[in-house]
Amino acid sequence: MLIKRPSDIPSSEVTAERDFVNRRTFLRAAAGVGAIAAAGVTVPWLAGRGEQPVPAGAALDDEPNSWEEITTYNNFYEFGTGKGDPAKHAHMLQTRPWTVRVDGEVHKPTVFDIEDILTSFPTEERIYRLRCVEAWSMVIPWQGFALRDLLNKVEPTSHARYVEFTTVQNPQQMPGQRRAILPWPYVEGLRLDESMHPLTILSTGLYGKTLPNQNGAPIRLVVPWKYGFKSGKSIVRIRLTREVPACTWNVVAPNEYGFFANVNPSVDHPRWSQARERRIGELFRRPTLMFNGYGEQVASLYGGMDLERFF
Ligand SMILES: Nc1nc2c(c(=O)[nH]1)N[C@H]1C(S)=C(S)[C@@H](COP(=O)(O)O)O[C@H]1N2
Numbered sequence: 600m601l602i603k604r605p606s607d608i609p610s611s612e613v614t615a616e617r618d619f620v621n622r623r624t625f626l627r628a629a630a631g632v633g634a635i636a637a638a639g640v641t642v643p644w645l646a647g648r649g650e651q652p653v654p655a656g657a658a659l660d661d662e663p664n665s666w667e668e669i670t671t672y673n674n675f676y677e678f679g680t681g682k683g684d685p686a687k688h689a690h691m692l693q694t695r696p697w698t699v700r701v702d703g704e705v706h707k708p709t710v711f712d713i714e715d716i717l718t719s720f721p722t723e724e725r726i727y728r729l730r731c732v733e734a735w736s737m738v739i740p741w742q743g744f745a746l747r748d749l750l751n752k753v754e755p756t757s758h759a760r761y762v763e764f765t766t767v768q769n770p771q772q773m774p775g776q777r778r779a780i781l782p783w784p785y786v787e788g789l790r791l792d793e794s795m796h797p798l799t800i801l802s803t804g805l806y807g808k809t810l811p812n813q814n815g816a817p818i819r820l821v822v823p824w825k826y827g828f829k830s831g832k833s834i835v836r837i838r839l840t841r842e843v844p845a846c847t848w849n850v851v852a853p854n855e856y857g858f859f860a861n862v863n864p865s866v867d868h869p870r871w872s873q874a875r876e877r878r879i880g881e882l883f884r885r886p887t888l889m890f891n892g893y894g895e896q897v898a899s900l901y902g903g904m905d906l907e908r909f910f
C-alpha cells in the first residue's frame with residue numbers, strides 16, 4: 600500500500616511467494632485449483648457454528664491460514680512497511696494498562712479498561728476472510744464480539760452517523776511512528792449502520808489465544824467485507840460523529856483508497872486489478888468475490904449506491 604511507488608507491489612509479492620513456497624504450499628496448491636471451480640459454494644463445516652453468520656460464497660477449501668502465516672505476514676506500518684516487520688518489532692508495544700475511550704455523539708461517553716472489555720463482552724470464534732487491498736488474502740479464526748454490543752452500551756445519540764477508530768500513538772514503542780510513513784495516529788472509520796452490522800467485530804484473540812501484538816493487540820477492528828486497511832489495530836479511541844471521519848489512507852491517497860473500501864472485483868485500484876487475489880499459502884490466484892463473499896449479508900447496506908463512485 601505504499602503510495603507513488605508502483606514497484607512495491609510486485610516486489611512484495613515476489614518476496615511473499617518465495618516465503619511461502621514450501622512443501623505445504625504444493626500440497627495446498629492442488630486444492631487451490633478445485634477452489635477456483637468451486638468458488639461460491641457454501642461451506643458445510645461453517646454452517647453449524649453457534650451464532651456465527653455463515654459467510655456466503657465461501658469456497659469449499661476455505662480453510663483457515665496457519666498461525667504462522669497469520670502472525671508473520673502482516674501490515675502494521677507502525678512497526679515498518681515490510682510484511683515481516685510487525686512480527687519482528689511488535690513485542691515492543693506494551694498492551695497493559697490499556698483503555699479504550701468511546702465518546703462523541705453518545706449519551707454515555709465511557710473509558711473502558713481492557714480488562715473490563717474482556718470480562719463484559721464474551722467473545723466467540725469468527726472465521727473470516729481478510730482481503731488486503733494489495734490483492735492477497737487469508738482466512739483467520741478470530742475471537743471477537745460484535746462492535747454493536749459495545750456501541751449499544753454508550754447509547755449513540757440520534758445525531759451519530761459515523762464511527763471513527765484511532766490506533767494508539769506511541770513512537771517510543773512503535774518505530775514506524777518515528778518516520779513520516781503515514782500521518783499518525785492511524786485512523787479509520789465506518790458508517791454507523793456498517794458498525795452496527797453483526798459481522799463487524801472487535802477482536803481480542805485468534806486461534807483461541809490472546810491476540811498477538813502484530814495482529815493489533817489488545818483490541819482491533821475486523822470488517823470482513825472491506826479491504827483490510829479498514830480494520831484498524833490497537834485501538835484506543837472510538838468516536839461517534841456526525842461527519843465522515845478523516846481516514847488515513849483516504850486522506851493520503853483519495854483517488855486510490857475510498858472511504859467505503861468494500862471488496863469489489865470489478866472496481867480496480869488505479870495501479871492494479873482487484874479481480875483476483877493470492878491466498879497466502881497457495882500458488883494460484885483465485886477470483887475475488889464481491890463484498891469478499893459476504894454480499895448476502897451486507898449488500899443491502901449499499902442499496903441504490905453507485906459502487907464505482909463510492910469505492
Ligand atoms: N493501525 C494500523 N492498523 C492497520 C494497518 C496499519 O498499518 N496500522 N494495516 C491494515 C491493513 S492494510 C491490513 S491488510 C490489515 C492486516 O491485518 P493482519 O496483519 O492482522 O492480517 O490491518 C490493517 N490495520
Ligand SMILES: [Mo]
Nearest residue numbers: 731732827828
Ligand atoms: Mo491491506
